[in-house]
Amino acid sequence: MDKARLVEATAEKAVHHGTRPLDVADVERVIDALFGTVEYPGTIAQALKHDESVVLGSFGSFRSDGRDAAFRAGRALVEYLDENG
Structure with missing residues (x-):
């Protein structure tokens, strides 16, 4: 998409x-x-640049390890994908 x-x-x-x-x-x-x-830059990028993680409830979270950003899927997203995958 x-x-x-x-x-x-x-x-x-x-x-x-x-x-x-x-x-x-x-x-x-x-x-x-x-x-x-x-x-x-968007609000997520700005937060990561300031060493803040961004948590979007059970959807997931973004974090930064220096120069790289990572997304970790949350419980609701994982369960939805498991059920409908």
Whole structure:
């Protein structure tokens, strides 16, 4: 799934979890702010650069070992993949 499809799918999914649809452009701005772009680091990258880990509940966490970033899947993600894999 590329970024464009991720943005579209997230906007579609948000309709089922909220009271109003989310605009695709708004979803794209949030994804860019979270994960970053080439020009601007996202909030995850900034936290890792400051030696902070980022924990997204049972989805998983990001951490940095100096220059490398690592993602560790959380329990909910692992269980979902095991059940539906």
